Amino acid sequence: MSAAAAFWEGVKHMFKKRFTIKHPYQEHELPDGYRGRHLLRMDRCIGCGICAWICPEKTITMVPAANQKTYQQNPKNRFPQYWYVRCCFCHFCTDYCPTGALDYTKDYDLAEYEKELIIWSPERLSRVPEGHRGYQTEFHGRAGVSHVLPTRED
Amino acid sequence: MSILDLNVGPQHPGSGHMRIMVKTDGDFIVEATPDIGYVHRGVEKIAESRNIIKNIPMICRPNIADDSHLNWSYIAPIETLQGVEVPERALYIRTILCEMNRIASHLYGMAIMGGVFSGHTTMYMFGFGDRELLLDLNEMLTGARMTFSFSVPGGVRRDLPGGFREKLLDTLDYLELHLPAIDRIFLSNPIFVERAKNVGVLRKADAVRLGVVGPVLRGSGVRCDIRKDAPYGVYDRLDFEIPTSKEGDSLSRWRVRFEEIRQSIVILRQAIRDIPKGPIAKKSPIMIPKGEAISRIESARGEINHYIIGDGSDKPYRVKMNTGSFKNLLALPFLLKGVHIGDLPIIYGSLDYWPIEADR
Amino acid sequence: MTAAPLVVEERVATAARERLGSAVEEVKVEHRGRISITARKETARDVATCLHEMGFDHTIAVAGVDYPVEKRIEVIYFVSSFSSGDLKHVVVSLRINLDRDKPSMQTLTPIWESASFFEREAYEMFGVDFEGHPNLQKLLLQDNWDGPPPLRKDLRIPEMA
Amino acid sequence: MMCPRYDPERFGMQAAAGAMRQSDLLIIEGTITKKMLKRVKVIWEQMPNPKYAIAMGDCACSGGLFHDSYSIVNEVQKAIPIDIYVPGCPPRPEALLNAIIKLREKIRKEEVYQR
Numbered sequence: 001m002s003a004a005a006a007f008w009e010g011v012k013h014m015f016k017k018r019f020t021i022k023h024p025y026q027e028h029e030l031p032d033g034y035r036g037r038h039l040l041r042m043d044r045c046i047g048c049g050i051c052a053w054i055c056p057e058k059t060i061t062m063v064p065a066a067n068q069k070t071y072q073q074n075p076k077n078r079f080p081q082y083w084y085v086r087c088c089f090c091h092f093c094t095d096y097c098p099t100g101a102l103d104y105t106k107d108y109d110l111a112e113y114e115k116e117l118i119i120w121s122p123e124r125l126s127r128v129p130e131g132h133r134g135y136q137t138e139f140h141g142r143a144g145v146s147h148v149l150p151t152r153e154d
Numbered sequence: 155m156s157i158l159d160l161n162v163g164p165q166h167p168g169s170g171h172m173r174i175m176v177k178t179d180g181d182f183i184v185e186a187t188p189d190i191g192y193v194h195r196g197v198e199k200i201a202e203s204r205n206i207i208k209n210i211p212m213i214c215r216p217n218i219a220d221d222s223h224l225n226w227s228y229i230a231p232i233e234t235l236q237g238v239e240v241p242e243r244a245l246y247i248r249t250i251l252c253e254m255n256r257i258a259s260h261l262y263g264m265a266i267m268g269g270v271f272s273g274h275t276t277m278y279m280f281g282f283g284d285r286e287l288l289l290d291l292n293e294m295l296t297g298a299r300m301t302f303s304f305s306v307p308g309g310v311r312r313d314l315p316g317g318f319r320e321k322l323l324d325t326l327d328y329l330e331l332h333l334p335a336i337d338r339i340f341l342s343n344p345i346f347v348e349r350a351k352n353v354g355v356l357r358k359a360d361a362v363r364l365g366v367v368g369p370v371l372r373g374s375g376v377r378c379d380i381r382k383d384a385p386y387g388v389y390d391r392l393d394f395e396i397p398t399s400k401e402g403d404s405l406s407r408w409r410v411r412f413e414e415i416r417q418s419i420v421i422l423r424q425a426i427r428d429i430p431k432g433p434i435a436k437k438s439p440i441m442i443p444k445g446e447a448i449s450r451i452e453s454a455r456g457e458i459n460h461y462i463i464g465d466g467s468d469k470p471y472r473v474k475m476n477t478g479s480f481k482n483l484l485a486l487p488f489l490l491k492g493v494h495i496g497d498l499p500i501i502y503g504s505l506d507y508w509p510i511e512a513d514r
Numbered sequence: 515m516t517a518a519p520l521v522v523e524e525r526v527a528t529a530a531r532e533r534l535g536s537a538v539e540e541v542k543v544e545h546r547g548r549i550s551i552t553a554r555k556e557t558a559r560d561v562a563t564c565l566h567e568m569g570f571d572h573t574i575a576v577a578g579v580d581y582p583v584e585k586r587i588e589v590i591y592f593v594s595s596f597s598s599g600d601l602k603h604v605v606v607s608l609r610i611n612l613d614r615d616k617p618s619m620q621t622l623t624p625i626w627e628s629a630s631f632f633e634r635e636a637y638e639m640f641g642v643d644f645e646g647h648p649n650l651q652k653l654l655l656q657d658n659w660d661g662p663p664p665l666r667k668d669l670r671i672p673e674m675a
Numbered sequence: 676m677m678c679p680r681y682d683p684e685r686f687g688m689q690a691a692a693g694a695m696r697q698s699d700l701l702i703i704e705g706t707i708t709k710k711m712l713k714r715v716k717v718i719w720e721q722m723p724n725p726k727y728a729i730a731m732g733d734c735a736c737s738g739g740l741f742h743d744s745y746s747i748v749n750e751v752q753k754a755i756p757i758d759i760y761v762p763g764c765p766p767r768p769e770a771l772l773n774a775i776i777k778l779r780e781k782i783r784k785e786e787v788y789q790r
Contacts (some may be wrong), residue, residue, distance in 0.1 A: 104297065196664060461577050486633055
């Protein structure tokens with residue numbers, strides 16, 4: 001195996017299909033169930049705080065909804081607020097939420113200039129990103145406290 | 155004879171921070187002592203303060219190139235203590251994720267430790283390019299590129315999504331076609347062979363005495379692989395060989411990793427072919443009964459052990475985490491004695507040493 | 515998992531019992547591939563040499579465990595074998611109990627050289643002093659660490675309720 | 676991120692691989708332990724002005740998963756002025772590229788003497 005063969009191997013790749021994705025103009029298509037930012041459905045959240053309990057980094061704090069909006073299914077008026085600088089995107093909160101109020105989105109671009117801007121209030125979390133398909137039940141663990149997951153025939 | 159001190163600094167193009175304090179006499183290394191701990195985050199201490207589910211993301215972080223093995227090794231003692239019977243399909247899905255991870259981790263190692271350390275940029279581009287395809291598969295199966303936290307005590311968190319089987323088989327076909335190209339430009343490239351042959355030779359007796367594990371051990375001719383010696387999961391039902399080579403030099407260690415990629419492709423094809431139907435998880439409480447257990451899992455960098463003591467609460471009493479890189483570190487000072495300074499990156503690279511996994 | 519006949523494990527256990535006799539407090543076969551031997555501080559070295567001759571040629575882990583209630587620190591050497599064929603799946607855990615205030619024991623590095631970094635880590639994290647260790651220095655902690663050995667139960671981190 | 680799929684050289688970026696004196700962007704990727712903090716400061720001093728820093732990943736921004744460890748520095752911005760925080764564990768390569776594009780906008784807007 002001479003050096004020329006090795007060199008030719010590299011040169012051969014000049015004529016092959018380009019592998020680079022020109023990022024800002026071409027997007028890499030993310031699969032369903034990609035674990036990006038969370039999506040909160042405020043009409044389902046009962047404020048039980050299991051998501052805050054199971055979070056490994058204590059990212060989630062329970063805060064009242066803004067501008068005195070009340071939800072009848074959430075008597076204590078407590079909603080999860082995420083501090084994404086600490087979140088490891090393991091999505092145990094989404095799996096353990098008993099009412100399925102949390103969901104996966106494909107939104108991953110959360111960089112900010114200051115740390116405080118990365119605190120996502122419940123209202124900001126409940127904004128649905130465009131092109132979001134509700135695959136929540138397919139991937140959602142609906143595990144309740146002990147994580148038994150639904151079986152799904154492939 | 156003037157002994158000069160040389161710091162192969164904590165930050166270098168390799169992965170993670172680790173300093174080697176080298177004493178050189180002219181161009182030859184008299185003595186090299188590794189100084190580690192620059193990425194020591196105290197995983198074992200924090201693990202005692204969180205319940206077993208909260209620990210999973212943290213236990214997998216020390217080696218993000220090889221996340222699923224750390225996860226399985228942490229879960230195994232908990233499952234033996236809890237006595238929960240993991241369903242067949244979950245074991246098969248774990249095996250699929252682990253073998254995909256082994257290929258991605260070896261490609262990462264060849265790209266950074268083999269390519270960048272010996273200035274071979276094409277190997278770096280080939281290795282990272284092919285690894286991207288596997289990361290796409292990881293995204294599809296688990297939702298994350300490298301850090302899955304996918305196994306929980308009692309099973310796995312998701313089932314195989316639709317279309318995963320075809321995409322996996324296509325990726326494996328492409329990899330099988332592209333491996334000879336990687337072999338031609340890297341392993342059989344006379345320039346790299348000249349640098350890596352008979353460099354950093356670790357004979358069989360020294361390898362056993364120093365207790366090195368994984369591809370470093372198999373590169374020295376010791377046929378030892380936990381997947382064959384103490385089979386866990388479904389490895390006793392899959393037939394594959396354990397590649398070893400006799401010489402024990404840097405090139406043979408890379409050759410063993412390269413052959414292991416081929417074996418992992420064979421394993422993946424069998425696993426995806428005869429994966430049974432059925433549940434993917436079993437209900438298991440967040441609690442460890444009293445007792446202790448140690449697990450042995452073969453990761454891409456060698457044998458990983460987790461020794462967990464449970465005291466009946468939901469938090470483990472003691473988690474002792476032990477990774478392949480920490481055991482291979484002992485070979486570094488031994489191999490670097492009396493070696494030309496130019497060979498240091500090649501020898502250090504051939505150990506595929508991952509400082510974050512060693513410091514924990 | 516079918517309860518395979520623990521032939522190999524029984525053979526190793528009985529061999530250990532005869533050759534060591536009094537030096538060993540207890541030899542127990544836990545389950546497939548796991549044997550635990552409890553030895554005293556003084557007899558640790560010759561138990562180790564006996565195990566080494568039996569074929570257990572390297573350590574896969576050395577774990578320190580702190581039991582503040584019983585006022586003891588337990589150092590566990592997990593050893594296994596590369597060279598001999600049928601011992602490959604067996605892990606012997608050699609347990610040595612030390613007093614918690616001044617834990618010190620003879621180093622086993624001359625017998626298992628693979629234990630040297632493990633012992634340095636146990637020294638740093640638990641304060642166990644290994645007499646005769648080639649270079650017993652700090653391994654992982656930062657240079658000016660002044661607190662107690664971190665893995666002992668008396669160093670509490672904020673989250674410990 | 677430096678791999679062929681998200682080629683950053685299109686943005687005129689190259690991994691300096693240890694040549695601190697020629698680089699002007701320091702990406703803190705991952706946890707800074709107390710032992711490593713001294714070295715990070717040494718690197719930061721060696722870089723020529725104007726210089727910028729990105730805290731990439733949870734561990735660099737806020738300690739992330741290991742926030743209560745005994746050997747971790749939780750707030751790196753006390754030691755080094757951080758311009759952009761990129762959450763994620765680890766963040767996607769595209770998230771880092773978007774952060775660098777955002778940093779370039781910030782550089783265009785501010786004058787150099789403010790550094």
